[in-house]
Amino acid sequence: MINKLVEKIKQTKAPIVVGLDPMLSYVPEHITKKAYAEYGETLKGAAEAIWLYNRELIDHIHDLIPAVKPQIAMYEQFGVEGLITFQKTVDYCHEKNLIVIGDVKRGDIGSTSAAYATAHLGKVQVGAKKIPAFNEDFATVNPYLGSDGITPFLDVCKEEKKGLFILVKTSNPSSGEFQDQMIGEKHLYEMVGERVAEWGSELMGDSYSYVGAVVGATYPEQGKLLRKVMPKSFILVPGYGAQGGKGEDLVHFFDEDGLGAIVNSSRGIITAYKNEAYASYGAEHFGEAARAAVLDMIADINGALERR
């Protein structure tokens, strides 16, 4: 799957991923109205609104990008109904030949991590059958529990040729509280990065490992360092746009050949129609606004990569 991701990035010339992290407040009123008219102001109505919103977004951007990253929390808040929309979104993205990075940030003790790995990347045994559940292509994973919480994910990735992005240095303001602590001469995030490189060394694709890392766009210096610590790990970079990261901050996350990283934007794309720059599209045409924002983001990042 890491080979497919690299291939699709080359093909689209877009080292970006769009975060499908819908809040109800992002969804234009004409869509929520329609969904509530059918199902009422219920969890099912909310989930339907989000599904209609996602589908139109995907229809407008799928040909420009290699991958999407649905954030499962945004669906989970609507309970089972929300997760039905999550599943429909994953499946629809696959129909459109998009790679799906499940932003699930799971992680637990061994036997439980095995269940999460099965849930998101694998197949579960039911009687004589093996059946996929949510069936994403990559999943994000939290490393706090150490390697026996990671190994079950590695096993499933090996079997299914799928991949991980392990949290190393997250994009949020307080990520340093624990991640930046010094352990001897090293920060904790550096130590985690070293383990990511190690875990990944046994799961190599053609040029990158199946085991990638999450490093926030908001921490470019750390990105520069971690690029060297994990030379074979693809870096998933959240925090572009709404969280404050810009194209020029990101060049050090990439290798010389412009590969090795994939930058996520969520709100900057999916709520582009609310942004002054794209407001002329209007709420009715939020899909076109998102498309324009994707094109601008690709140009920003490729421009920064060319200028370096």
Place this chain on the structure above:
Amino acid sequence: MINKLVEKIKQTKAPIVVGLDPMLSYVPEHITKKAYAEYGETLKGAAEAIWLYNRELIDHIHDLIPAVKPQIAMYEQFGVEGLITFQKTVDYCHEKNLIVIGDVKRGDIGSTSAAYATAHLGKVQVGAKKIPAFNEDFATVNPYLGSDGITPFLDVCKEEKKGLFILVKTSNPSSGEFQDQMIGEKHLYEMVGERVAEWGSELMGDSYSYVGAVVGATYPEQGKLLRKVMPKSFILVPGYGAQGGKGEDLVHFFDEDGLGAIVNSSRGIITAYKNEAYASYGAEHFGEAARAAVLDMIADINGALERR
């Protein structure tokens, strides 16, 4: 909710929680047969088998214990169908007046943690309505992202009078890889424990905080230390039984009055019928076997507390 938990522990004289972490391989054949006959070897068939298993377990033990702790990963591996069973299990436990600790180990950046907090402990706004989703009473939370990943959970707990157990020192063999690292004079888990005490100080119940901690039974020395670092935090102690913890290892997790900790057992209870000690019940009577194992566990822990 922490007051209710303390009250129910006093009332049942059982500082224990049963982990409802069903694997399909735990479910007796007469139940899987019935479920597959109705829904086939499908995710729905598997989810139905687990629901029937859970319901019978709960029926046999609900009067003995204050709380249950369903591990959501075990449901998530069956996709949406599994999560329908998770929801039914939470609701059924509430009908039986059990406190439900959602073992979800979520944690993300601020806005996403807010969605997880809503999903598991809060209510989501849909139009003019506020609707609960999974609606557990407590949730377990991963601290790796720092305080802005925790604050949204605290906000929801304040509003809903619900509680958290934050991962401090987990029960698994490799938990030390990052958690035991020395930061200056302190282990990382100790530093996290200090923050748990701090986060909890503003959310006090009558005698304990709404913000508790997870500390594995398999690490009694660390438990002793952390009991002092977080004097007002209830400690959720996994790792009893199948993972190797025994009653006598656990006494230091408790305060002088026998409160302050709640010990989880999962496999030791729910698969008791497979254990030599309870095998005479037979698979048909797995509920009775679980009940006997609960009674033995209560006696083991209370005995150890009396002997200290």
